[in-house]
Amino acid sequence: MIAYLMGVACHFSLDNRVHAYVNAEEKRTGITHAEIETELERRLLEREHMRPLHSNLTCHLKITAQTVRASSRLFDEDPIKVAKAIMSFRTMNRLFINSSERTKRLCCFLLRFTGSYGVIHGMFMRKQPTPGCEAITDHLENEFNEAVPKGAELLSDLLTYLRGKGPMPEIFQGNFNGE
Template sequence: MPTTYAHWRFGDRCMKKLPGNIYQMILDNRAVFDYGVHGPDIFFYYNCLKKNEVNDFGTRMHEIPFGDTLEQIRPCFQKCDDKKAALSYLLGFTCHFVMDSYCHGYIERKDELSKASHGRIESQFDRYLLIKDGYDPVKKKVTFSLRPDRKMAHVISQLFPVWDEKTIYKTLKDQKFYLNLLKDNSKLKRWILSKGMDKLHVSSFKDLMLTEENDPEVADAMLRLDKLSVNALEHYPKLAKSLIGYLLHGDEPDPYFRNHFCQKEDYKDIPVLPLALERSYRTYRQR
């Protein structure tokens, strides 16, 4: 999964592609949309230093077809107190699905063929986008859009009733806490965090920390993910329209919803190219 800033940025661009009335609805419910763009990832942060049912729920949701998830959500959506807020959340959630489904195959293949881990590729893409947008990747807080409160938790818990509002609220708070903790804005903090991760046997978390310097191992990946994000952005309005039709009217969902958040079966056919060749490589809308 591209990570925190990448997903927020993608969602911010997606919403501007929607019809005026839908765009205004999202503006009126921006805070909950901004949680939607993180999709199932929010569940990863619940007591994230140890495996539990909540973070496992986030993992499992990535591995099943998005359409199956929507099928489970639709009857819950019908019962929501605030359908505009719920729809805004799910439009954000769909942003997450589209971006993940476009990018995960390449990320997984790059992970297999290089020394860069999945997490390293993701965090470096956040760094790449922050710099592209004029921010200092070390100083900029990527949690600026996350404002956990009980209203957000209530909307989300109605869509995922397997978890109560209290659990969702803790999940949202944990997400912001751990993401802020991973900010390596001083060498001392980075050293302390690294030692702590080693002691807790979660050394892989180091790869999620944004760094001052770029990693040349993934320079090619930054270009590819940027191109894939553009393809995903072009595809999103069609999928958003299908989501709305399915939730509100029971229309047949778009066939693309048969995909899941993870890499597709043929991901090993995705070329991983040297930087010089990547510069001229073209990507296309997926099916």
């Protein structure tokens, strides 16, 4: 449970740091929030010499009795729902990242048909980087690199708080948008 909380804290720390910028760039350029984040994911995968369209980013999520039991307790949720949620997350990740261009086009058609295209289409990893996103991705990669040591410090402070030996880190007074 602590490991999960630490993962959420890392995610929160980065989102809190960059979402105001991402939201401003979305307004300025028309490139959606999801497209911007997907391009950062592409960049980070490439930096690690991984192939963005062929990387299984959810292979660590296992549907084991232990995982389901722990997640069920953490979220106070039915274990069957938890198992289905993990399976759904893995499936959606494969769809957004690893699916063929043909499948992505079909999904985008269906998203347009249902009126959900604007919100979701940017989560699909494209063959080529999103045009006009390179400078934004450069900035976000720099922010990511600067956030790593601060995230480590935050995790240490959070663990101290959880052990009852220090205050809650102030950043948690904010939200994922840096407000």
